[in-house]
Amino acid sequence: MQISDLPYPDPGVPDTRSGPRFLVWLGRGQIGGQLKSLAWGLVHFSGIAGLPYAVGLGVDAVVDRDTNRLLLVGGLLVVLGVAISVGDAMLHRTAVTNWITAAARVQQLLARRTAELGSALTRRVAAGEVVAVSTSDVEKIGWFVEAVSRFLAAVFAVVLVCVGLMFYAPELGVVVAIGVPVVALAALPLLPRATQRADVQRDKAGKATELASDTVAGLRVLRGIGGEELFLGRYREASQEVRTAAVHSARMWALISAIQVLLPGALMITVVWYGAALVLDGRIAVGELVAAFSAVATLLYPLRHFEEIAMAYSFSRPSAQRAAHVLSLTRTDAAGEGPGSAGTAQAPAPGGDLYDPGTGLLAPAGRFTAVVCGDPDLAGRLAERLGGHPVDDEAAGDGDEPSVLLGGVALDDLALDTARTLVLVQDKDPVLLSGTLRELFEVPASGAVEARDALEAAQCADVLDALLQSAPDGVLDAMDARITERGRSLSGGQRQRLALARSLVTDPEVLVLDEPTSAVDSHTEARIADGVAALRAGRTTVVMASSPLLLDRADRVVLIHDGAVAAVGTHRELLRDEPLYRAVVTRETEEEQRLARRELDRLEEALTEIEESA
Numbered sequence: 246m247q248i249s250d251l252p253y254p255d256p257g258v259p260d261t262r263s264g265p266r267f268l269v270w271l272g273r274g275q276i277g278g279q280l281k282s283l284a285w286g287l288v289h290f291s292g293i294a295g296l297p298y299a300v301g302l303g304v305d306a307v308v309d310r311d312t313n314r315l316l317l318v319g320g321l322l323v324v325l326g327v328a329i330s331v332g333d334a335m336l337h338r339t340a341v342t343n344w345i346t347a348a349a350r351v352q353q354l355l356a357r358r359t360a361e362l363g364s365a366l367t368r369r370v371a372a373g374e375v376v377a378v379s380t381s382d383v384e385k386i387g388w389f390v391e392a393v394s395r396f397l398a399a400v401f402a403v404v405l406v407c408v409g410l411m412f413y414a415p416e417l418g419v420v421v422a423i424g425v426p427v428v429a430l431a432a433l434p435l436l437p438r439a440t441q442r443a444d445v446q447r448d449k450a451g452k453a454t455e456l457a458s459d460t461v462a463g464l465r466v467l468r469g470i471g472g473e474e475l476f477l478g479r480y481r482e483a484s485q486e487v488r489t490a491a492v493h494s495a496r497m498w499a500l501i502s503a504i505q506v507l508l509p510g511a512l513m514i515t516v517v518w519y520g521a522a523l524v525l526d527g528r529i530a531v532g533e534l535v536a537a538f539s540a541v542a543t544l545l546y547p548l549r550h551f552e553e554i555a556m557a558y559s560f561s562r563p564s565a566q567r568a569a570h571v572l573s574l575t576r577t578d579a580a581g582e583g584p585g586s587a588g589t590a591q592a593p594a595p596g597g598d599l600y601d602p603g604t605g606l607l608a609p610a611g612r613f614t615a616v617v618c619g620d621p622d623l624a625g626r627l628a629e630r631l632g633g634h635p636v637d638d639e640a641a642g643d644g645d646e647p648s649v650l651l652g653g654v655a656l657d658d659l660a661l662d663t664a665r666t667l668v669l670v671q672d673k674d675p676v677l678l679s680g681t682l683r684e685l686f687e688v689p690a691s692g693a694v695e696a697r698d699a700l701e702a703a704q705c706a707d708v709l710d711a712l713l714q715s716a717p718d719g720v721l722d723a724m725d726a727r728i729t730e731r732g733r734s735l736s737g738g739q740r741q742r743l744a745l746a747r748s749l750v751t752d753p754e755v756l757v758l759d760e761p762t763s764a765v766d767s768h769t770e771a772r773i774a775d776g777v778a779a780l781r782a783g784r785t786t787v788v789m790a791s792s793p794l795l796l797d798r799a800d801r802v803v804l805i806h807d808g809a810v811a812a813v814g815t816h817r818e819l820l821r822d823e824p825l826y827r828a829v830v831t832r833e834t835e836e837e838q839r840l841a842r843r844e845l846d847r848l849e850e851a852l853t854e855i856e857e858s859a
Contacts, residue, residue, distance in 0.1 A: 286398025597652020
């Protein structure tokens with residue numbers, strides 16, 4: 246795989262059982278690139294390994310005044326120089342290619358899994374964790390994949406130098422052969438502690454990132470309540486914790502680096518001291534001493550790759566574990582089902598009822614159904630379930646609840662694209678992507694609903710005027726006006742109405758809306774309720790709401806209490822007959838309900854007395 250061939254047509258199915266298994270799977274998928282990198286690494290490091298012997302032969306030729314042999318040594322040095330230069334350039338090229346292609350594969354996998362899980366992903370993994378996995382963790386994983394081939398080539402060079410010295414200068418070769426493994430493995434006992442400190446730093450950095458993203462997302466609200474300094478102080482504290490953890494981690498890696506410098510230096514001093522004694526005794530030639538000294542000096546370069554692979558693995562293993570955790574999340578929660586288990590069922594015939602066996606909620610086909618939950622979090626989880634999306638494990642209980650049915654067919658058994666075409670869920674915090682308003686409405690849709698009609702139903706006339714006023718000169722159509730990132734230039738109610746209009750344009754068979762009018766005024770809310778009911782006539786619509794204005798326009802209202810259907814009827818029927826419903830919708834306390842009942846009883850008694858006296 247070359248960089249020009251990216252993205253992958255199919256990034257494959259990763260092994261997510263553990264971080265190391267994921268790294269192995271990733272490496273197996275790049276065998277060709279790893280072999281190319283290893284081949285060029287062998288060329289590069291072989292040239293480096295041959296330099297000490299060439300220098301030693303050159304010194305011997307000078308001492309023996311052998312011109313022909315000196316010329317041969319010169320030619321050999323030229324060949325070794327070319328091998329080092331070309332090998333280094335191609336090694337860098339192929340290694341970086343491995344890095345980029347590995348990172349691209351992981352990013353593709355993460356993007357696909359994010360698209361599959363949708364908003365449910367952040368219910369199961371913190372937002373800061375998702376950001377860290379898709380950025381810094383991907384880089385660390387790519388770093389390890391890139392470092393493997395260079396490390397293997399460095400191992401070959403070290404072995405080649407040691408074996409060569411055993412034949413060229415056996416007395417010194419034994420010293421080098423004993424010292425090199427000690428130098429290479431000396432830092433291993435420190436790696437667990439260094440990895441632990443690096444994990445602490447990474448966790449704190451993830452929390453700081455999550456705090457920063459939450460602060461930015463709620464900046465408008467923070468300014469409104471004067472909470473900017475409070476959150477700035479919290480982020481400053483989190484940032485200082487990250488800095489302290491980074492310094493703590495860097496000290497351990499600095500110690501490892503110091504060991505990698507100190508021990509090779511001690512080995513070099515030992516070789517020179519012992520070699521000089523052997524030269525004085527006449528047991529080896531000066532050229533052999535020079536060759537041994539050069540060999541040890543040359544080993545400093547490949548030995549650095551031992552430290553690098555240790556660091557790369559220490560950083561990439563937890564990163565790969567986190568990536569594997571995200572990639573292991575599936576759309577279904579049933580035991581034994583994997584990411585490829587869904588998608589075997591045929592799409593149901595149009596006009597089927599939507600039914601949730603977990604709560605007993607039934608949304609008849611073609612009707613406007615409103616759902617009232619006393620717990621807003623329960624309403625959000627129920628909306629996700631109705632769309633066939635997974636929910637967090639804690640909220641879902643043991644995960645054995647059956648799938649939601651549409652026309653008698655389980656949504657979890659449908660292909661993901663099919664399920665999302667049939668049932669669209671708009672959560673209570675929809676996201677508006679930057680771009681023109683026209684681009685915002687370029688979404689998969691049936692084509693039966695025009696953008697203008699959807700904007701009119703969602704009461705977006707003032708939003709269009711505001712966008713047109715803020716648009717640059719020359720923009721005459723509000724549809725060509727640009728929306729800033731996440732719609733930050735708009736108010737909460739304006740963003741909510743644009744998101745509602747976008748959902749209406751898609752015209753799915755079933756539309757699930759979670760508090761679609763929570764940020765608008767009562768007058769606008771009433772008109773939105775009428776517009777949605779008219780535009781969605783004959784289509785199944787489910788709205789999670791507690792607003793009397795919306796509930797009064799619904800064909801039927803379902804009250805959910807303690808995770809199950811408690812009552813069904815129209816808004817006015819439930820308001821009259823169900824105290825629990827009345828408490829949720831009117832926000833009455835138990836004391837207020839008791840007083841209202843007492844006052845009602847008094848009125849009935851008074852009416853009875855009047856009738857009797859008459």
